[in-house]
Amino acid sequence: MNVTLGQYYPSDSIIHKLDPRTKIIGTMLYIAMVFLSNNIISYGICTLLFVYLAKVSHVPVLMAIRGLKGMVFIIIITALFNIFFIKTGNTIIKTPLINITDDGLFTTISLCLRLVLIVCTSSFLTFTTTPISLADGVERLLRKPCSFTKISSSEIGMIMSIALRFIPTLIEELDKIKKAQQARGADFENGGLIKRAKNMIPLLVPLFLSSFRRADELAMAMESRCYRPDMKRTKLRELKYTKNDYYAYGVILFLLAVVVVVSLVWSMK
Amino acid sequence: MKFIDAKSIKFEYTRYDEEKDISIPVCALNGVDLSVEKGDFIAILGHNGSGKSTLAKILNGLLLPKEGTVVVSGEMLKDEKSIWTARTKLGMVFQNPDNQIIASVVEEDVAFGPENLGFSPEKIKENISFALDAVGMNDYRYATPSNLSGGQKQRIAIAGVLAMKPECIVFDESTAMLDPIGRKDVIKVASYLNREHGMTVIMITHFMDEAAKANKIFVMNEGVIVKSGTPSEIFSDVEYMRGLRLDVPIASEIVYELNTAFNKKIPSGIVTSEALVRYILSQKPPKNVNFEQREHRSVHNEPILQVKGLTHIYGEKTAFERVALKDINIEIYSGEFVGIIGHTGSGKSTLTQHLNALITSEKGEVLFKGENILKDKENIKKIRQKIGLVFQYPENQLFEENVYDEIAFGPKNMGIDEEEIKKRVASSLKMVELDESYCKKSPFSLSGGQKRRVAIASVLAMKPEILVLDEPMAGLDPMGRRAILSNIRKMRDELGITILLVSHSMEDVSEVCDRILVMNEGKVEMLDTVYNVFKNVNRLKQIGLDAPEVSLIMHELRQEGINVPDDVYSVRDAADIIGRLLNGE
Numbered sequence: 004m005n006v007t008l009g010q011y012y013p014s015d016s017i018i019h020k021l022d023p024r025t026k027i028i029g030t031m032l033y034i035a036m037v038f039l040s041n042n043i044i045s046y047g048i049c050t051l052l053f054v055y056l057a058k059v060s061h062v063p064v065l066m067a068i069r070g071l072k073g074m075v076f077i078i079i080i081t082a083l084f085n086i087f088f089i090k091t092g093n094t095i096i097k098t099p100l101i102n103i104t105d106d107g108l109f110t111t112i113s114l115c116l117r118l119v120l121i122v123c124t125s126s127f128l129t130f131t132t133t134p135i136s137l138a139d140g141v142e143r144l145l146r147k148p149c150s151f152t153k154i155s156s157s158e159i160g161m162i163m164s165i166a167l168r169f170i171p172t173l174i175e176e177l178d179k180i181k182k183a184q185q186a187r188g189a190d191f192e193n194g195g196l197i198k199r200a201k202n203m204i205p206l207l208v209p210l211f212l213s214s215f216r217r218a219d220e221l222a223m224a225m226e227s228r229c230y231r232p233d234m235k236r237t238k239l240r241e242l243k244y245t246k247n248d249y250y251a252y253g254v255i256l257f258l259l260a261v262v263v264v265v266s267l268v269w270s271m272k
Numbered sequence: 273m274k275f276i277d278a279k280s281i282k283f284e285y286t287r288y289d290e291e292k293d294i295s296i297p298v299c300a301l302n303g304v305d306l307s308v309e310k311g312d313f314i315a316i317l318g319h320n321g322s323g324k325s326t327l328a329k330i331l332n333g334l335l336l337p338k339e340g341t342v343v344v345s346g347e348m349l350k351d352e353k354s355i356w357t358a359r360t361k362l363g364m365v366f367q368n369p370d371n372q373i374i375a376s377v378v379e380e381d382v383a384f385g386p387e388n389l390g391f392s393p394e395k396i397k398e399n400i401s402f403a404l405d406a407v408g409m410n411d412y413r414y415a416t417p418s419n420l421s422g423g424q425k426q427r428i429a430i431a432g433v434l435a436m437k438p439e440c441i442v443f444d445e446s447t448a449m450l451d452p453i454g455r456k457d458v459i460k461v462a463s464y465l466n467r468e469h470g471m472t473v474i475m476i477t478h479f480m481d482e483a484a485k486a487n488k489i490f491v492m493n494e495g496v497i498v499k500s501g502t503p504s505e506i507f508s509d510v511e512y513m514r515g516l517r518l519d520v521p522i523a524s525e526i527v528y529e530l531n532t533a534f535n536k537k538i539p540s541g542i543v544t545s546e547a548l549v550r551y552i553l554s555q556k557p558p559k560n561v562n563f564e565q566r567e568h569r570s571v572h573n574e575p576i577l578q579v580k581g582l583t584h585i586y587g588e589k590t591a592f593e594r595v596a597l598k599d600i601n602i603e604i605y606s607g608e609f610v611g612i613i614g615h616t617g618s619g620k621s622t623l624t625q626h627l628n629a630l631i632t633s634e635k636g637e638v639l640f641k642g643e644n645i646l647k648d649k650e651n652i653k654k655i656r657q658k659i660g661l662v663f664q665y666p667e668n669q670l671f672e673e674n675v676y677d678e679i680a681f682g683p684k685n686m687g688i689d690e691e692e693i694k695k696r697v698a699s700s701l702k703m704v705e706l707d708e709s710y711c712k713k714s715p716f717s718l719s720g721g722q723k724r725r726v727a728i729a730s731v732l733a734m735k736p737e738i739l740v741l742d743e744p745m746a747g748l749d750p751m752g753r754r755a756i757l758s759n760i761r762k763m764r765d766e767l768g769i770t771i772l773l774v775s776h777s778m779e780d781v782s783e784v785c786d787r788i789l790v791m792n793e794g795k796v797e798m799l800d801t802v803y804n805v806f807k808n809v810n811r812l813k814q815i816g817l818d819a820p821e822v823s824l825i826m827h828e829l830r831q832e833g834i835n836v837p838d839d840v841y842s843v844r845d846a847a848d849i850i851g852r853l854l855n856g857e
């Protein structure tokens with residue numbers, strides 16, 4: 004059985020090849036950029052960057068937009084609140100019940116645009132980075148801050164990568180247990196909420212037991228291969244920035260600067 | 273030079289007794305002396321619970337002995353430092369391939385050990401190449417382990433150990449969960465490392481043919497080493513081995529039969545089939561002997577189960593599309609015992625899961641007594657009751673507090689009344705030869721073999737008319753295997769259930785089945801009598817299967833021009849024929 008994790012979209016574009024750290028930090032800078040935007044020019048820059056990313060990464064734009072599906076409800080609710088409850092500015096539409104102002108309209112549009120841009124663009128991070136290299140990137144980024152505390156970033160990295168490694172195994176296992184119990188007449192589809200929850204016991208007990216057994220065996224195998232959390236480990240592939248990473252940082256920082264300047268100028272008007 | 277020198281090792285663990293609510297110490301090792309020379313190929317045999325795995329873990333410093341001393345490569349295991357050094361010299365490969373792979377990319381998993389040892393990236397890369405080459409997995413360097421077969425995963429685990437450049441590898445039942453191809457590959461790697469790299473190999477196993485490859489065997493029982501010697505020495509004492517709940521290779525068994533039942537004086541050092549054939553030929557037997565051809569019966573009742581034009585594709589219209597079954601057409605007769613063989617990925621599991629509608633397909637039908645079960649969603653519970661399915665490692669599905677509830681789970685789901693359930697639990701337990709005192713016990717307190725039998729009983733309690741078993745003997749010791757096989761046979765003989773048995777053991781299949789279904793690449797390769805299937809040895813070998821060892825011996829003899837019959841599968845019959853051959857009859 005093949006289980007695809009997350010939403011990684013395989014391709015060998017420049018974006019895919021970037022260091023995960025670049026993509027994580029880049030995403031954060033982009034979010035900052037979107038929040039600093041307050042006018043049509045800066046929003047335009049943000050949108051253009053989204054379109055550019057979609058083109059360069061070979062990820063179909065539709066796939067990126069599909070990520071909004073879960074957000075639609077939240078976006079609509081926020082939009083409604085803003086449009087009806089912002090009272091400042093000039094009134095555009097006036098009825099006995101609702102009162103829509105131009106301020107309200109602009110805030111609503113920009114808020115929706117922000118949410119859409121952030122969700123769509125940040126989904127490129129997971130589209131173009133495998134979960135495992137994402138974990139690698141997080142580990143590496145945490146290394147410096149962690150060195151001031153007692154937490155070890157390499158342990159965090161190990162935990163993340165083992166969790167990722169075992170997800171397909173456990174999904175397969177769950178599928179097997181489910182079928183085995185169905186063969187014994189168990190019913191997971193019908194019945195009320197409580198009954199269905201109760202019916203999960205024959206699934207969850209074996210799954211927990213097997214997870215514990217696996218964890219135990221894995222710990223033994225790791226120890227047998229000389230894993231000592233307290234010792235310094237080397238790494239086969241240490242993450243290294245390439246020329247493209249510096250370009251990427253350059254581009255995003257430049258655009259951020261432009262957005263900041265444009266927004267400042269706009270707000271002083 | 274002594275690589276391992278262990279003296280009078282004792283080890284105890286505590287077991288919690290539910291009934292008396294106390295912890296009792298259980299003695300796992302009771303004074304073990306083990307000495308292994310550098311470059312040796314050692315096999316350790318013993319039934320489940322004899323202390324083999326505990327011993328292996330002590331050698332690796334994963335457990336510390338209560339008494340006694342262990343010296344590995346000149347280093348006495350006594351403190352943290354010596355243990356970590358020992359682990360770099362003696363690596364271990366465990367039983368379950370899934371539970372010892374740490375990373376999501378092959379290369380990174382192999383790198384895990386050297387990374388822990390603080391090797392430089394260049395050195396790690398070099399070691400990975402060496403290790404992957406040694407196990408023949410270099411093409412899979414960037415593959416995802418979860419997409420590999422069991423045998424391949426196990427070879428990655430070996431590479432992971434090799435990358436640390438140890439001097440010795442311990443295989444702790446590393447072949448128990450593999451299919452025959454996977455097993456062969458792992459054994460091949462072990463022999464190669466021993467032969468070409470002078471690696472010391474310690475192999476803990478339940479497969480006697482693997483042990484026969486060692487140059488020294490240690491036999492364990494009740495926490496002590498009771499016997500040691502060359503394979504010839506160990507396997508010549510058949511009765512002794514059986515007394516320890518163990519087996520001997522087929523060739524030794526035939527020699528034993530000949531020497532006891534036929535009063536032959538064959539030297540008892542023969543442990544492999546090749547040696548046996550060589551011996552027989554050296555006795556210059558007559559070429560033309562008259563053996564009466566036996567009759568081959570086959571059941572021809574009403575068909576109880578028909579599969580028509582069944583095709584199944586996983587992940588249709590995605591990047592992962594894979595055809596698992598292709599136009600399957602079979603008929604199973606009522607009361608029949610059908611074996612299903614085929615290597616991993618041949619479609620056996622997909623087929624068996626269709627048989628009680630756990631997987632459904634658009635293309636094709638599965639008819640139970642003429643009714644298509646894939647279409648009939650209403651009666652699905654009833655169908656699952658009529659066609660019982662026992663999964664691989666069924667003990668992993670146990671969850672109830674006691675054995676009674678566990679077995680009653682199925683019938684309860686069917687809405688059967690309490691009185692009848694009681695009866696069924698009792699009769700199912702009897703069928704798997706567990707007495708009623710087990711009813712109150714927790715299924716988790718039982719031994720591996722007993723758990724397995726409870727799981728089988730839990731399906732049996734639904735009173736199926738057809739019982740499908742997916743490798744019910746996998747991973748058990750020889751005694752456990754035999755017990756399950758005899759249970760299954762009893763179900764057929766006493767309850768008249770139609771049985772479909774998926775198995776990797778050609779011996780088991782030839783012993784109990786009427787017909788055999790051979791699957792290959794999602795298609796039916798053959799569905800015929802045992803005789804007609806195993807007659808095609810060459811074709812079976814081509815598709816990664818084999819014939820029973822006994823029939824391979826007969827095949828060899830026929831190749832030499834001796835006209836022994838070609839329908840012999842059991843040790844008894846083979847001994848009978850060879851005995852007559854040697855008598856010149």
